[in-house]
Amino acid sequence: MLNLENNVGFVSTKYYNIEDKIKFESGVEFGPVTVAYETYGKLNEKGDNAILVIHALTGDAHAAGYRTENDKKPGWWDDLIGPSKAFDTDKYFVICSNILGGCSGTTGPSSINPETKKPYGIDFPVFTIEDTVKVIKKLLDYLNVKSLYSVAGGSMGGMQAIQFVISYPEFVKSAILIATTSRLSPQAIAFNAVGRNSIISDPAWNNGDYYDKPIKPDRGLSNARMIGHITYLCEEAMYNKFGRRLQNKNHYDFNFDIDFQVESYLQHQGQIFVDRFDANSYLYITKAVDYFDPADKYGSLTNAFKDTVAKFLIISFDSDWLFPSSQSKEIVSSLMNLGKDVSYCEIKSPCGHDAFLLEYEVQSKIIKSFLNEHINEVENEQSL
Amino acid sequence: MNSHYKTSKGLHLNYSLITRRIEEGAKVLDLGCGSGVLLKMLKDKKHIYGNGIEIAQNEVIQCLEKGLSVIQGNIDDGLKQFKDKSYDYVILNQTLQSTYNPDYVLEEMLRVGKKCIVSFPNFAYWRVRFNFFFTGNMPKSKVLPFEWYNTPNIHLLTIKDFFEFSKAHNINILECIYTTRAHIRKGLHYSMFANFFAEEAIFIISKD
Numbered sequence: 001m002l003n004l005e006n007n008v009g010f011v012s013t014k015y016y017n018i019e020d021k022i023k024f025e026s027g028v029e030f031g032p033v034t035v036a037y038e039t040y041g042k043l044n045e046k047g048d049n050a051i052l053v054i055h056a057l058t059g060d061a062h063a064a065g066y067r068t069e070n071d072k073k074p075g076w077w078d079d080l081i082g083p084s085k086a087f088d089t090d091k092y093f094v095i096c097s098n099i100l101g102g103c104s105g106t107t108g109p110s111s112i113n114p115e116t117k118k119p120y121g122i123d124f125p126v127f128t129i130e131d132t133v134k135v136i137k138k139l140l141d142y143l144n145v146k147s148l149y150s151v152a153g154g155s156m157g158g159m160q161a162i163q164f165v166i167s168y169p170e171f172v173k174s175a176i177l178i179a180t181t182s183r184l185s186p187q188a189i190a191f192n193a194v195g196r197n198s199i200i201s202d203p204a205w206n207n208g209d210y211y212d213k214p215i216k217p218d219r220g221l222s223n224a225r226m227i228g229h230i231t232y233l234c235e236e237a238m239y240n241k242f243g244r245r246l247q248n249k250n251h252y253d254f255n256f257d258i259d260f261q262v263e264s265y266l267q268h269q270g271q272i273f274v275d276r277f278d279a280n281s282y283l284y285i286t287k288a289v290d291y292f293d294p295a296d297k298y299g300s301l302t303n304a305f306k307d308t309v310a311k312f313l314i315i316s317f318d319s320d321w322l323f324p325s326s327q328s329k330e331i332v333s334s335l336m337n338l339g340k341d342v343s344y345c346e347i348k349s350p351c352g353h354d355a356f357l358l359e360y361e362v363q364s365k366i367i368k369s370f371l372n373e374h375i376n377e378v379e380n381e382q383s384l
Numbered sequence: 385m386n387s388h389y390k391t392s393k394g395l396h397l398n399y400s401l402i403t404r405r406i407e408e409g410a411k412v413l414d415l416g417c418g419s420g421v422l423l424k425m426l427k428d429k430k431h432i433y434g435n436g437i438e439i440a441q442n443e444v445i446q447c448l449e450k451g452l453s454v455i456q457g458n459i460d461d462g463l464k465q466f467k468d469k470s471y472d473y474v475i476l477n478q479t480l481q482s483t484y485n486p487d488y489v490l491e492e493m494l495r496v497g498k499k500c501i502v503s504f505p506n507f508a509y510w511r512v513r514f515n516f517f518f519t520g521n522m523p524k525s526k527v528l529p530f531e532w533y534n535t536p537n538i539h540l541l542t543i544k545d546f547f548e549f550s551k552a553h554n555i556n557i558l559e560c561i562y563t564t565r566a567h568i569r570k571g572l573h574y575s576m577f578a579n580f581f582a583e584e585a586i587f588i589i590s591k592d
Contacts, residue, residue: 343453345456369448
């Protein structure tokens with residue numbers, strides 16, 4: 001039996017078709033785009049109690065609740081979204097959509113190109129974080145959201161939250177940026193590059209044209225995922241999780257099969273990933289993440305944030321070396337120098353970058369304090 | 385960090401003394417802001433634009449609940465993210481004695497703040513002296529309740545020490561306020577009397 005206490009219950013993914021073409025940052029005009037999304041809670045009459053949550057690299061629109069009775073796991077941020085939870089669905093209208101270029105319902109390279117009746121493959125235009133945010137804004141307009149009470153995201157979701165505040169400064173009242181950065185370090189880009197290279201060098205990738213072929217670039221994609229998983233953990237997390245323990249054996253086998261638990265874990269993560277993710281989507285989305293750099297685009301981070309009116313909450317994790325605290329602090333500094341309302345917490349965790357999906361208790365407390373105070377303020381203003 | 389220094393009555397006196405000295409709408413940075421009581425008071429009474437820095441996560445959460453802008457951080461690491469003279473006031477309320485590098489913290493405060501407000505318990509207070517003199521143990525009192533091995537107050541100082549430090553580092557003393565349980569006194573110069581009778585001191589300082 002599923003535990004539905006404080007849970008949003010059963011949900012289904014909905015779809016919104018954007019018929020008009022969307023102008024991408026590259027100059028390309030692209031459309032139509034279908035957006036997969038889920039919502040929890042109710043939008044109020046004024047349309048100002050909405051919270052947009054944005055998923056990380058390989059997430060989807062299913063952020064909370066269950067789709068069927070047989071689901072083994074709830075949505076990816078179920079710990080934080082629901083009645084009385086940090087994103088309280090009794091108070092707020094919570095929205096989550098699948099990213100542009102993804103493969104979980106929103107139009108991406110695996111979608112059928114209406115002109116050719118075949119999957120786009122690498123004919124899909126290269127897009128940026130700014131473009132992904134543009135698509136989300138169209139969804140919010142369609143849902144009659146007049147302003148966002150908050151936008152929240154971790155990792156790549158945090159990057160999109162940053163871009164959302166920059167693109168639509170007046171629209172956003174608060175932003176919660178978790179384990180994120182305003183630009184990847186060269187080290188993080190390097191890991192993405194190896195991941196992409198692993199896909200591209202798989203012969204089955206076939207220049208992105210593999211959708212109707214019997215063999216898909218699963219090997220390349222699963223290697224990319226294995227590399228990714230190394231970066232989501234940290235040394236301590238790996239010691240805690242696996243140590244040097246062997247997988248179902250007491251001695252080395254003196255061959256090249258799997259000996260260590262850590263090997264087995266990575267292989268498993270790689271294998272289950274190919275069942276739910278598209279290799280081309282992985283290429284496009286990691287590229288968008290690599291390109292993201294508002295400081296470069298707007299001259300400086302300070303300049304990028306100058307028109308924002310949102311209150312910011314920034315959270316990082318001390319063991320996260322992929323999106324290190326120093327990068328969060330950089331965002332904090334530029335917001336402070338602008339005199340913006342910003343708060344920052346660094347959570348101690350042995351979990352590395354993954355912490356943002358695991359350390360939900362302390363995050364809940366922090367986010368709840370931040371949001372509740374915020375709603376009191378809005379109520380006070382109304383009563384004056 | 386305010387919890388390192390325990391006196392509810394004293395704290396409130398302290399807060400109102402500080403609040404009175406801050407102009408309407410000033411820009412204030414509170415170092416070691418604790419649960420944000422002083423910042424909240426300044427926000428409500430003087431409509432300041434304020435930020436707090438606090439090392440303890442549970443205190444940071446309490447600040448968030450009050451709707452304050454708070455940065456989790458260690459003031460011993462300095463204030464690198466802040467520009468020179470970017471705040472009207474930088475406050476270090478009852479925290480100086482528990483920093484690892486008081487001289488560096490003061491230097492950074494004076495760089496960032498046009499004016500700084502520093503308060504600390506006076507270790508030359510007569511009760512502390514008598515306590516030490518007669519018992520031979522590290523002094524304990526209501527305001528300094530810790531044992532030598534667990535006290536966060538690792539850099540205790542006296543009013544005299546602070547005057548000497550200010551002189552040696554070219555720090556301007558704009559005002560000093562001495563408090564005891566019953567009295568508040570003011571002065572600009574070192575007085576042996578104050579060093580003996582004041583339980584606590586609040587200094588308003590600046591450096592060009």
